[in-house]
Amino acid sequence: MPRSTIRGELADFYHRLLGWPIVDVGPKGGWAQLQPPEDETGPTINIEEDRAHRRPIWPSQPGHQTATMHLDIGVDDLDAAVTWAIEAGATQSEHQPQQNVRVMLDPHGHPFCLS
Incomplete structure (x- = not known):
């Protein structure tokens, strides 16, 4: 392909x-x-x-590119899922607004949550 x-x-x-x-x-x-x-x-x-495409800023800031998509992915083990996502190429966002959710960023900056 x-x-x-x-x-x-x-x-x-x-x-x-x-x-x-x-x-x-x-x-x-x-x-x-x-x-x-x-x-x-x-x-x-x-x-x-x-x-x-411009890499989005998360959390959103006035005057900057905002996220155009967001995925929530349910997981059984949050720590293991974060490790897996990083190995796949994600990065963990510095801003983490919830205790039982991890905001991750794909290679182009789109946020997604593991929960």
Whole structure:
């Protein structure tokens, strides 16, 4: 499958993080779709390339790019999930507003929560 660098990085990251297969890639690799494995249920994740993308600031600040998506991912072991996410390529946000939730950032700065 042809892969653009920007879109491919995120699709590969979410594939590693969730273990979901990349089931489709658009013409010239401009978008990709991930779906849960056949034995699981859940939404699909569609990733589109935006060459004008600016890394969002989280938490939001006036005058700066804000997050354009947010995923909440339920986990059984929060500490293990944080370790796994970092190994997959995420970083932990400095701002953590809740005790039992960890805000993580994907490689392009989109926040997602592990809880």
